[in-house]
Amino acid sequence: MRLTTTLVSTLAFAPLAATAMISVSFQDGAPKDRFTLIYSGDCVIEAMDVRIDLGTAPAGLIFDTTGTGAGVEVFQPLEWVTGTARTSDVTDGDTALTVSLDQVAPGDTFAFTIDIDDTTSTRQITVDGSEMAGATLRLGGAEALFDGTGVAQIASPACRS
Numbered sequence: 001m002r003l004t005t006t007l008v009s010t011l012a013f014a015p016l017a018a019t020a021m022i023s024v025s026f027q028d029g030a031p032k033d034r035f036t037l038i039y040s041g042d043c044v045i046e047a048m049d050v051r052i053d054l055g056t057a058p059a060g061l062i063f064d065t066t067g068t069g070a071g072v073e074v075f076q077p078l079e080w081v082t083g084t085a086r087t088s089d090v091t092d093g094d095t096a097l098t099v100s101l102d103q104v105a106p107g108d109t110f111a112f113t114i115d116i117d118d119t120t121s122t123r124q125i126t127v128d129g130s131e132m133a134g135a136t137l138r139l140g141g142a143e144a145l146f147d148g149t150g151v152a153q154i155a156s157p158a159c160r161s
Helices: 002-013
Strands: 015-028 033-039 045-053 061-063 079-082 096-104 111-113 116-118 136-139 143-147 153-159
Touching: 015 045, 015 136, 033 045, 033 096, 096 111, 136 153, 143 153
Parallel strands: none
Antiparallel strands: 015 033, 015 153, 033 111, 045 096, 045 136, 061 116, 079 111, 136 143
């Protein structure tokens, strides 16, 4: 009985892990494609690194950031349109980038534009959500694949209540 009481008391006062959810959606656009990151956790996170890896998608997706290099015709460098964050260097033809976010609060939204090209079809300069299917989103040690609508979500216990 004493063990049960001690266990119940310990659990009642132990801090619970809060859920941190990051959702990343891809939206095709002309001439700029858009990624939107939404944090719907229930606590503030001091910092998080979110990695988007196009290289795991079967469509042969690449970032097209300059007029010369691996991209096709229209190009667009990365530009923040909602919120700001640090990103890894993205050069023409890269397949992955890391977004480093500081002090992320529940409901925060971050969005950037960039051009993505498809290297396996005749459409090359137009990429839709179905071509994003199979690209990978990574947060900490967790990862999720983008679905056919261009969305990936990861739940991770990243903070304490």
